[in-house]
Structure formats: structure tokens, C-alpha cells
Amino acid sequence: MxxxxxxxxxxxxxxxxxxxxxxxxxxxxxxxxxxxxxxxxxxxxxxxxxxxxxxxxxxxxxxxxxxxxxxxxxxxxxxxxxxxxxxxxxxxxxxxxxxxxxxxxxxxxxxxxxxxxxxxxxxxxxxxxxxxxxxxxxxxELDTTTKSSLWPWHESNGEFTDAEDLLYELREEGEVTAEEGAAFYERLSSRDDSVLEAGGMPRSEMEEGRRQWDALTKENV
Known part of the structure; x- marks a missing residue:
């Protein structure tokens, strides 16, 4: 009390x-x-x-x-x-x-x-x-620590394009792994089409983003 x-x-x-x-x-x-x-x-x-x-x-x-x-x-x-x-x-x-x-x-x-x-x-x-x-x-320009905190916020808030932008920025800064990016796209794939579209990322764009991420991260293995 x-x-x-x-x-x-x-x-x-x-x-x-x-x-x-x-x-x-x-x-x-x-x-x-x-x-x-x-x-x-x-x-x-x-x-x-x-x-x-x-x-x-x-x-x-x-x-x-x-x-x-x-x-x-x-x-x-x-x-x-x-x-x-x-x-x-x-x-x-x-x-x-x-x-x-x-x-x-x-x-x-x-x-x-x-x-x-x-x-x-x-x-x-x-x-x-x-x-x-x-x-x-x-x-x-945000610092890396802030971007790392903000990335999941955008995703949970349904702001998928903003989340994807930060994902790539964090990758360039060496602060996110290939597995974390793949898990991000996997989570998006389970969303309804209407939710993806409301977040600025129709399913076709999401799938294209996933292919690009997989190709990009495999190049650096």
C-alpha cells in the first residue's frame, strides 16, 4: 500500500x-x-x-x-x-x-x-x-540502439513497411541476423491479407521482400 x-x-x-x-x-x-x-x-x-x-x-x-x-x-x-x-x-x-x-x-x-x-x-x-x-x-538519423527498439514496435503496430526499412538498416549496421529477418517475414506471412495491406505491404510485396532478404543474406554466408 x-x-x-x-x-x-x-x-x-x-x-x-x-x-x-x-x-x-x-x-x-x-x-x-x-x-x-x-x-x-x-x-x-x-x-x-x-x-x-x-x-x-x-x-x-x-x-x-x-x-x-x-x-x-x-x-x-x-x-x-x-x-x-x-x-x-x-x-x-x-x-x-x-x-x-x-x-x-x-x-x-x-x-x-x-x-x-x-x-x-x-x-x-x-x-x-x-x-x-x-x-x-x-x-x-536514429542511433542503432533506438532502431533496434523501434523495429518490433513498428511491426506490432501494423506498420510493416517502416519495420522492413529498419530491418535493412539494422542489417547494414550489423545489428540483425539473417535468421531474425527470416522470422520477421515468416510472422508477416501468417497475417491476413487485409492486415498486410493496411500495413502498406500487400502479400505479393511481402513475398518479394522475403525472396530478396533470403537472396541477400545467402550472398553473405
Whole structure:
């Protein structure tokens, strides 16, 4: 009960701080907003944004764990604050600092989806935040870690052409195996024709993609 009360309070307080930060952003007080966010993270989660960015995703998730598993609320709060920081830094023209925050925020939200840890509160709608982050990142090249997290998201979301594009990008970067690609096309082959077409990949195109993948990967054996 104590932990549940704490997590509810965390979401409430985080929402208030995010609102204040957005107000400061509108007043062109980005640096004050950044200080506010950093102070909250340090007080409530004993975490500073620079530390969050410096840690691997797994190490960060371990820091947000209490009984061996990360709390969905803590992960969602950190992701939201990293996203807000990224927006503020983007306003200040500090793209080199904003992009890693956007990407880590995206990966944290994808982690919540992948592990069925969505929060049933409108303000913390994970899927809405993913859409916002993808829009913010659309002009930029994503790093390999983010692409690896995003590839299964596109597939599960029925965005098959986007998933296929990332599959080939990951192959070029040496981050996906021939077997993983073959399994991707096998999963698609079990989908109904209507689902494939809705995902932008009619069955004929899917089968052609599978033949190309098989030919390409056999060439490199």
C-alpha cells in the first residue's frame, strides 16, 4: 500500500512539475525549466538527467527498480522529463544534447509497451508520447540502439513497411541476423491479407521482400 501511494503521488507531483516547466518554456525561461526538472528528478528519484543519459538503458532501468523490476510509473516519469528537457534544449539550439534525450525517452516508452506496463492515466498515455517523440526525431538519423527498439514496435503496430526499412538498416549496421529477418517475414506471412495491406505491404510485396532478404543474406554466408 505504501509503495502504491508513493507511485500515485509521484505521478501527481511529476504532472505538476511538467506543467510548471511548460509554463516557463512559454515564457522563454528554458534554463529555469531545466533547473526545475533536474531538481525534481534529484529529489524524487535520486537521479540527475546527465546521469540518466550517461547510463545504458538497462542500468537506468535497474536504478528504477525496487523489487527487481522497474516501476512503470518511475520509468514513465523519467521518460516524460527527458522528453521535456529535449524540447527545452531544442529551443536553445542545443541539438547535440536534445537528441540523446529524445531517443532515450522513446526507448523507455517502447520498453513500457513491450512489457505491457502502460499506465491507465490520460496524462501519461505512452502511445501518445511515442507519437510525439517520433515526430520530434523524424528529421534526424536514429542511433542503432533506438532502431533496434523501434523495429518490433513498428511491426506490432501494423506498420510493416517502416519495420522492413529498419530491418535493412539494422542489417547494414550489423545489428540483425539473417535468421531474425527470416522470422520477421515468416510472422508477416501468417497475417491476413487485409492486415498486410493496411500495413502498406500487400502479400505479393511481402513475398518479394522475403525472396530478396533470403537472396541477400545467402550472398553473405
Amino acid at each position: 505504501f509503495e502504491r501511494d508513493y507511485l500515485i503521488r509521484l505521478l501527481t507531483q511529476a504532472g505538476l512539475v511538467l506543467g510548471k516547466a511548460m509554463g516557463l518554456k512559454e515564457q522563454k525561461k528554458q534554463k529555469e525549466a531545466l533547473d526545475l526538472i533536474d531538481e525534481f528528478l534529484g529529489k524524487e528519484l535520486r537521479l540527475r538527467s546527465r546521469l540518466a543519459i550517461g547510463l545504458s538503458d538497462q542500468d537506468l532501468l535497474s536504478m528504477l527498480s525496487v523489487t527487481g523490476n522497474p516501476n512503470a510509473e518511475s520509468v514513465a516519469v523519467v521518460a516524460a522529463f527527458l522528453q521535456q528537457e529535449a524540447d527545452l534544449l531544442e529551443d536553445l539550439g542545443q541539438t547535440d544534447d536534445s537528441l540523446p534525450r529524445y531517443e532515450k525517452a522513446l526507448r523507455l516508452n517502447l520498453y513500457l509497451i513491450r512489457n505491457d506496463m502502460e499506465i491507465e492515466v490520460a496524462e501519461w498515455n505512452v502511445r501518445d508520447r511515442i507519437a510525439q517523440l517520433l515526430a520530434a526525431l523524424s528529421p534526424y
